[in-house]
Amino acid sequence: MMFPTRIEIIPSAGIVDQVQANVPLTTTLTMTCLPHHGIERTMRASVELGTLGYKVIPHLAARSIHDRAELTGILRDCDVAGINEVFVIGGDRKNPAGPYDSALPVLEDIAQYTGGMMRAGVAGYPEGHPSVAALDLIDALQAKQHLATSVVTQMCFDAPKILDFAALLRREGVNLPVWAGVAGSVPRTKLVALATKIGVGSSLKFLSRKGPLARKLLSGDRYSPDALVAALENQPGIAGIHLYSFNNLDAVPNEAAASSTKALQPELIRGAARDN
Ligand SMILES: NC(=O)C1=CN([C@@H]2O[C@H](COP(=O)(O)OP(=O)(O)OC[C@H]3O[C@@H](n4cnc5c(N)ncnc54)[C@H](O)[C@@H]3O)[C@@H](O)[C@H]2O)C=CC1
Numbered sequence: 034m035m036f037p038t039r040i041e042i043i044p045s046a047g048i049v050d051q052v053q054a055n056v057p058l059t060t061t062l063t064m065t066c067l068p069h070h071g072i073e074r075t076m077r078a079s080v081e082l083g084t085l086g087y088k089v090i091p092h093l094a095a096r097s098i099h100d101r102a103e104l105t106g107i108l109r110d111c112d113v114a115g116i117n118e119v120f121v122i123g124g125d126r127k128n129p130a131g132p133y134d135s136a137l138p139v140l141e142d143i144a145q146y147t148g149g150m151m152r153a154g155v156a157g158y159p160e161g162h163p164s165v166a167a168l169d170l171i172d173a174l175q176a177k178q179h180l181a182t183s184v185v186t187q188m189c190f191d192a193p194k195i196l197d198f199a200a201l202l203r204r205e206g207v208n209l210p211v212w213a214g215v216a217g218s219v220p221r222t223k224l225v226a227l228a229t230k231i232g233v234g235s236s237l238k239f240l241s242r243k244g245p246l247a248r249k250l251l252s253g254d255r256y257s258p259d260a261l262v263a264a265l266e267n268q269p270g271i272a273g274i275h276l277y278s279f280n281n282l283d284a285v286p287n288e289a290a291a292s293s294t295k296a297l298q299p300e301l302i303r304g305a306a307r308d309n
């Protein structure tokens with residue numbers, strides 16, 4: 034049985050066709066919300082794919098919400114498209130566009146507006162956050178957990194760090210299922226640029242080294258998530274894999290994997306597991 038897997042996608046032009054061509058209806062999708070896109074784009078693509086029959090989890094960035102009416106509109110659209118789960122984050126906007134400057138008040142309003150019927154993921158940071166102190170992040174998770182149904186981790190390249198983080202949450206009394214955020218197969222240069230931008234430094238440095246293990250992870254010029262996924266699979270405290278696909282949805286053949294074991298990514302995207 035495959036480990037439960039969700040695929041994160043960016044609502045860029047043509048994404049609905051791209052998903053339909055490459056992803057079966059049984060795969061759960063999560064839809065990024067980038068500051069320069071706004072939530073409208075996230076919701077438009079989510080509603081389209083939800084209406085087609087996909088399970089879609091839109092990301093709602095608190096700082097990108099203009100007012101409460103926008104949030105109730107989003108929840109109405111979710112209802113129409115059969116969306117029963119969202120992912121709520123503070124978001125990368127420097128200044129809030131409206132009344133919400135972090136995830137908690139958005140979660141509170143969602144719970145109130147939906148009578149507690151909307152499932153909600155929140156973010157976890159196995160390597161910390163570049164501008165939020167580690168203790169503040171734990172405090173935030175403790176405050177949010179009663180309104181949330183799962184934690185999704187920031188991209189990380191190191192299995193022990195992710196497992197330690199899941200154990201830390203348990204010790205701190207946060208008992209939500211943890212989805213391990215793993216980068217999909219993308220060109221290494223793109224991955225380094227993005228990871229630097231979102232501040233996931235240390236485990237990436239490990240990837241850039243030239244040791245045998247780093248070489249195993251970086252087959253040719255592409256990053257391969259296969260080894261990391263294998264190390265996380267069926268570990269206690271890990272609900273499944275949250276794959277940051279960067280819209281790389283066609284089953285890119287992975288050189289190393291093709292010559293040794295079977296590449297995992299195409300299988301992850303086909304989503305053999307349904308209980309996710
Ligand atoms: N992990 C992911 O998938 C994503 C993460 N983010 C990051 O999430 C950060 C915070 O969001 P959550 O984890 O939901 O925390 P949160 O919204 O629950 O806030 C936790 C703490 O961080 C502070 N905070 C929130 N957003 C901030 C920001 N942009 N700059 C400085 N401090 C901020 C809050 O005041 C609070 O003290 C954003 O800054 C952004 O970098 C954004 C989009 C996706």
Ligand SMILES: Nc1nc(=O)c2c([nH]1)NC[C@@H]1CN(c3ccc(C(=O)N[C@@H](CCC(=O)O)C(=O)O)cc3)CN21
Pocket residue numbers: 043045065066067125187188227231277279
């Ligand atoms: N701080 C933070 N912000 C995020 O948005 C975010 C995280 N962390 N962690 C996990 C994922 C990774 N995310 C990302 C990051 C970059 C792109 C990306 O491809 N950006 C392109 C522009 C894409 C477009 O405009 O269509 C770029 O060139 O930066 C997508 C998702 C979203 N999530």
